[in-house]
Amino acid sequence: AQDRKRKKQKPEKFTFEQIGGQDNSKQELREALDFLIKHEEIKKLGIRPLKGILLTGPPGTGKTLMAKAAAHYTDSIFVAASGSDFVEMYVGVGAGRIRDLFKDARARAAQEKKQSAIIFIDEIDVIGGKREGGQQREYDQTLNQLLTEMDGIYNNDEPRILVIAATNRKEMLDAALLRPGRFDRHIQVDLPDKKGRKHILELHAKSRPVAEHADLDRIAEEAYGFSGAQLESVMNEAAIYAMRDKQAVIDQQHLSRAIDKVMLGERTDRETSA
Numbered sequence: 001a002q003d004r005k006r007k008k009q010k011p012e013k014f015t016f017e018q019i020g021g022q023d024n025s026k027q028e029l030r031e032a033l034d035f036l037i038k039h040e041e042i043k044k045l046g047i048r049p050l051k052g053i054l055l056t057g058p059p060g061t062g063k064t065l066m067a068k069a070a071a072h073y074t075d076s077i078f079v080a081a082s083g084s085d086f087v088e089m090y091v092g093v094g095a096g097r098i099r100d101l102f103k104d105a106r107a108r109a110a111q112e113k114k115q116s117a118i119i120f121i122d123e124i125d126v127i128g129g130k131r132e133g134g135q136q137r138e139y140d141q142t143l144n145q146l147l148t149e150m151d152g153i154y155n156n157d158e159p160r161i162l163v164i165a166a167t168n169r170k171e172m173l174d175a176a177l178l179r180p181g182r183f184d185r186h187i188q189v190d191l192p193d194k195k196g197r198k199h200i201l202e203l204h205a206k207s208r209p210v211a212e213h214a215d216l217d218r219i220a221e222e223a224y225g226f227s228g229a230q231l232e233s234v235m236n237e238a239a240i241y242a243m244r245d246k247q248a249v250i251d252q253q254h255l256s257r258a259i260d261k262v263m264l265g266e267r268t269d270r271e272t273s274a
């Protein structure tokens with residue numbers, strides 16, 4: 001019991017095995033991360049350190065999970081923020097927050113005796129969008145601060161810092177962010193194919209009482225175009241249907257109804273926001 005207690009207090013760990021589908025993206029990411037791990041070799045060969053990885057793709061496909069798994073894979077501290085956290089009315093506040101983010105990552109790595117830290121910035125487009133016609137925005141300083149911090153990452157740094165950013169709108173990003181030595185490695189995280197969808201459903205079925213005869217292959221087929229986040233919702237909604245039916249297990253019809261529910265929910269969302 002003591003063991004269990006100790007485990008509970010530890011921050012949640014997330015591994016690549018817990019991410020369904022995305023075989024190519026996971027492989028590409030792992031290869032890139034090996035640069036962080038084999039940094040002595042990299043240094044000897046005079047290869048410049050990998051500072052930034054950009055994960056691109058539609059919402060809910062597992063980009064945040066990938067960044068968390070990256071931290072686990074490299075035994076790094078994980079620090080996360082979202083682009084919208086930096087948008088402030090007052091000039092300079094966002095830039096200060098970026099500085100603190102890097103400072104916090106370094107301090108936590110030192111405290112926990114880790115050799116590397118991964119800083120994850122979701123919705124990078126919010127601070128790193130294109131500057132059109134030379135217009136100044138209140139958060140230009142924020143973007144500049146991020147660039148300054150990234151330019152200040154060196155091979156000999158202890159801890160080593162890697163920034164992983166995510167966006168659904170890569171084409172919106174300012175070219176300054178994509179230059180060599182910044183976010184120069186891009187990994188596409190797409191909607192899962194049928195095999196990927198089945199894998200994701202299986203992962204989310206693990207923690208739920210899904211009937212043995214339930215055909216997840218068929219559910220994966222019916223859930224054409226669904227993201228990982230939507231598939232997680234399907235499992236959750238199916239469990240709610242099971243509860244309403246006073247059933248102890250989730251069966252095929254609960255899952256099928258859940259697909260319609262999630263599909264319809266999305267449509268209503270879109271209609272109301274349009």
Ligand code: ATP
Pocket residue numbers: 018019020021022058059060061062063064065066122166168200203227228229230232
């Ligand atoms: P956004 O662009 O909206 O920030 P994202 O790509 O970062 O989305 P995540 O936050 O990683 O998506 O995923 C949201 C949730 O959806 C996860 O917590 C998980 O439950 C589920 N999910 C998404 N993709 C996968 C996947 N490939 N395997 C397992 N679960 C997934």
